[in-house]
Amino acid sequence: MTVILVTGGAGFLGSHLCDRLVEGGDEVICVDNFFTGREENIAHLVEHPRFDLVRHDIVSPLFLEAEQVYNLACPASPVAYQFNSIKTIKTSTVGMVNMLGLAKKCQARILQASTSEVYGDPQVHPQTEDYWGHVNPLGPRSCYDEGKRVAESLCMNYHTVHGLEIRIVRIFNTYGPRMDPHDGRVISNFIRQALAGEPLTIYGDGQQTRSFCYVADLIDGLIRMMDGQETGPINLGNPAEVTIGEAAETIRRLTGSESEIVHVELPEDDPKRRCPDITRATSQLGWQPTTDLETGLARTVEAFRAAAGGQE
Numbered sequence: 001m002t003v004i005l006v007t008g009g010a011g012f013l014g015s016h017l018c019d020r021l022v023e024g025g026d027e028v029i030c031v032d033n034f035f036t037g038r039e040e041n042i043a044h045l046v047e048h049p050r051f052d053l054v055r056h057d058i059v060s061p062l063f064l065e066a067e068q069v070y071n072l073a074c075p076a077s078p079v080a081y082q083f084n085s086i087k088t089i090k091t092s093t094v095g096m097v098n099m100l101g102l103a104k105k106c107q108a109r110i111l112q113a114s115t116s117e118v119y120g121d122p123q124v125h126p127q128t129e130d131y132w133g134h135v136n137p138l139g140p141r142s143c144y145d146e147g148k149r150v151a152e153s154l155c156m157n158y159h160t161v162h163g164l165e166i167r168i169v170r171i172f173n174t175y176g177p178r179m180d181p182h183d184g185r186v187i188s189n190f191i192r193q194a195l196a197g198e199p200l201t202i203y204g205d206g207q208q209t210r211s212f213c214y215v216a217d218l219i220d221g222l223i224r225m226m227d228g229q230e231t232g233p234i235n236l237g238n239p240a241e242v243t244i245g246e247a248a249e250t251i252r253r254l255t256g257s258e259s260e261i262v263h264v265e266l267p268e269d270d271p272k273r274r275c276p277d278i279t280r281a282t283s284q285l286g287w288q289p290t291t292d293l294e295t296g297l298a299r300t301v302e303a304f305r306a307a308a309g310g311q312e
């Protein structure tokens with residue numbers, strides 16, 4: 001049994017990770033300030049003898065014992081991370097220093113949930129880990145992008161200077177059950193809108209692309225990375241690239257919705273193309289996603305329907 005700290009454990013990815021770790025026999029300490037996390041994501045875990053919840057903001061120092069740290073604390077939706085941009089930067093910088101300090105003190109291995117946003121609006125396609133990116137350092141997304149870039153740098157420097165065991169994964173758009181229907185991300189927006197019979201809001205012409213990974217695949221990649229020998233960075237994502245217009249059509253079909261599709265203004269600095277090169281993940285971790293978009297979306301739609309039904 002390993003004692004594992006999961007920051008951001010009440011969020012979308014964090015709660016699925018807590019589930020998998022508890023199921024695997026580990027002891028999980030979930031730390032969350034509930035900015036975007038939700039109690040309902042972990043309600044089924046709170047009575048479990050190997051699960052502890054600590055309400056804490058990682059921008060303040062934290063002292064507890066753990067053997068592994070998964071640092072997932074940070075809002076991930078553009079709407080959420082731009083809501084309080086300075087807080088977002090503090091979470092990825094001051095919060096990262098605090099978690100690295102904790103890991104150093106406990107001699108724990110620490111995994112940082114980095115992001116495809118470190119590549120910005122990429123000019124190289126698909127994105128390999130050695131691409132340095134194309135980030136606007138002053139734009140509306142910079143609080144997230146630059147914060148995550150500093151976090152990677154902090155990890156690498158703690159590794160070089162203090163010999164800390166670090167793991168850096170760059171996560172590409174991931175979706176699935178327990179996404180907050182109101183978090184503003186594209187899959188959650190489209191499914192919520194389709195089920196409510198509201199128009200699906202495509203930003204811009206819908207020709208921009210993303211590559212969507214199903215949550216169970218991603219969690220498998222995170223655990224392989226933590227338990228493996230590679231420092232990273234390693235891309236984790238599903239290389240099946242689709243346009244946002246195609247994603248809207250697929251969700252409309254899967255929900256049987258008659259919602260119309262409307263086009264609204266494209267947000268500033270919205271990346272035009274995004275697709276991971278996962279050669280490293282495949283060769284170094286033996287990892288690749290196994291859930292195709294149709295299957296993953298169908299499961300997500302069912303979960304959204306069930307959650308909406310429970311609220312009636």
Ligand code: NAD
Pocket residue numbers: 007008009010011012013014031032033034035036037038056057058059071072073074075076077080091095113114115116170171172173174175
């Ligand atoms: P999420 O918003 O659902 O979860 C983030 C969690 O962190 C929430 O529970 C939130 O309350 C918590 N949190 C935020 N700031 C905190 C702070 N200062 N102290 C303590 N807790 C704090 O987002 P998610 O999709 O689950 O993303 C989890 C991590 O993965 C994030 O670090 C995100 O940047 C990264 N990531 C996610 C994706 C994706 O597509 N889901 C893609 C790239 C990277």
Ligand code: UDP
Pocket residue numbers: 077078173184185186187189190201202203204208210244266267270271
């Ligand atoms: N998007 C959209 N409609 C929405 C929400 C998002 O067309 O209701 C677009 C957004 O402009 C971007 C893509 O979908 O091009 C993915 O957006 P999301 O916020 O999910 O994540 P991003 O990958 O941009 O961080």
